[in-house]
Amino acid sequence: MSPGERALRADAQRNREKVLRAAREAFAAGGYGVPLDEIAALAGVGPGTVYRHFPSKEALFEAVVGARVSDLIDDARERAAAADPGAAFFGFLGRMGAEAAAKRDLPDAISVDGAVQEALREAFGVLLRRAQQAGAVRPDVTVPDLIVLLKGLMGSLKEVPPGPAGAAQRDRVVAVVMDGLRQPAAP
Amino acid sequence: MSPGERALRADAQRNREKVLRAAREAFAAGGYGVPLDEIAALAGVGPGTVYRHFPSKEALFEAVVGARVSDLIDDARERAAAADPGAAFFGFLGRMGAEAAAKRDLPDAISVDGAVQEALREAFGVLLRRAQQAGAVRPDVTVPDLIVLLKGLMGSLKEVPPGPAGAAQRDRVVAVVMDGLRQPAAP
C-alpha cells in the first residue's frame, strides 16, 4: 500500500470489486452508453457507492477498459517480437476485430483520448512500422489512419447481429479492410 | 396540390422553408444529434412551429436527408448506365466519401432504417452486382457488408479534422477501403 492512502475497509473493498465486475459486464454488453444507475443496480449497490470509489463515470470506464487494453498491448508486444512482421500486424488486427465483435466497449475505449489511447497508439506504431519495412503493409498509411479506420470498423462491427451469419459478415468486412492495408500490386 | 390538403397559408409556407433551410445546415454541421431547439432558433421560429410542420425530429431529419440521398441515388443510376462498371462503383464510393467528409448527417442517414435506406440499398445493389460481374470487385462482398463498411467509414470520417492534412488522411483511408474491395490477386 502507498503510505499516503490508508487501507480500505473490508466491506468497501468488497463493494469496489462488485462495482468493477458489474461495470465490466455492463460496458461490454452495452458500451459506454449504459446508465451508471444500471451498473450500480447490477452490482447491488446504490449510485452513491459507485461515486465513493470512482470520481466519475468516465473514470470507472477507464478503470474497466484499461485492463482490457493492457492485455491487448501485451499481445501486441509479444507479436512484435515474433519473426514475421506482416503476420504480427495482421494477427493483431484480427484479434482486435474479434475482441470488438464480442465486447461493445472497445470502440468507445479507442475514442476516449487519454493514457489508454496513447499506449495503444504506441503499440500500433511498432507493429505498423515493422510491417511496412517488411513490405507487408502499404507504406503510405500512418498510425492515425489506422486509428480512424479501426474506430469506424469497430463501431459498425458493434451492430452486426450475433450468430453464424453475423460472424461470416464480420469476417468478410474485416478481410476487406485487411486486404486494403496490404501492399497493393502495381497497377 | 392534392385535393385532400388545403393550401398552406403564405407565412406558414415561408416558415416551413426557413425550418428546412436551418435543419439542412444544422444537421450537416452536427449530425442528427443537434437539439431541435437549436434548429428552431437558427430558423428564427419557436419549437412549436417546427412541430406544426413535422410530427417529430426524426421526420424532419428524413425530410432533410431524403433530398440529399435522392441526389446520390440519381448519381448512382447515372453511373450504372456508364460503360465501365468498376469505375462506376468506385466513383460512386468516392462521391459518398467526399459527401460524408463535408456533411455530418450522411452517416446518421444510413443508420436510420426506412425508405431512405431501402432506396440506397437497391442503388448499391445494381452498382455492386455489375462491378462484380465485370471482375472489378471481389465476389464475396454483399450489399449489407457494404452498408456496414460505409457506416463505419463515414462515421469515423466525421471526426477527421478539416484542412489539407485531414483531407489527405481522408483520401488515404478511403483508398484503403476501396483497394480492399477490389478483386484480390490470387495468392
Place this chain on the structure above:
DNA sequence: CTATTATCGGAACGATGACTCCACTTACAC
C-alpha cells in the same frame, strides 16, 4: 373592416441520466 381560424412562440411537461447530499449503518480500534 371584421370575423374566423390557421399559425405562432415559448413556457411548461416528462423522461432520462450524471452526480450530490445526508441520515443511517457498520467495521474496526481500543
Place this chain on the structure above:
DNA sequence: GTGTAAGTGGAGTCATCGTTCCGATAATAG
C-alpha cells in the same frame, strides 16, 4: 462492549432534450 469515523444507499438536484399546450397574433375570406 463501545465510540467513532468510514462507508452506504437512494432520494433529490441539475441539466438536457423531445414534445405538447395554449393564449396571443396575424393572414385571409367575405
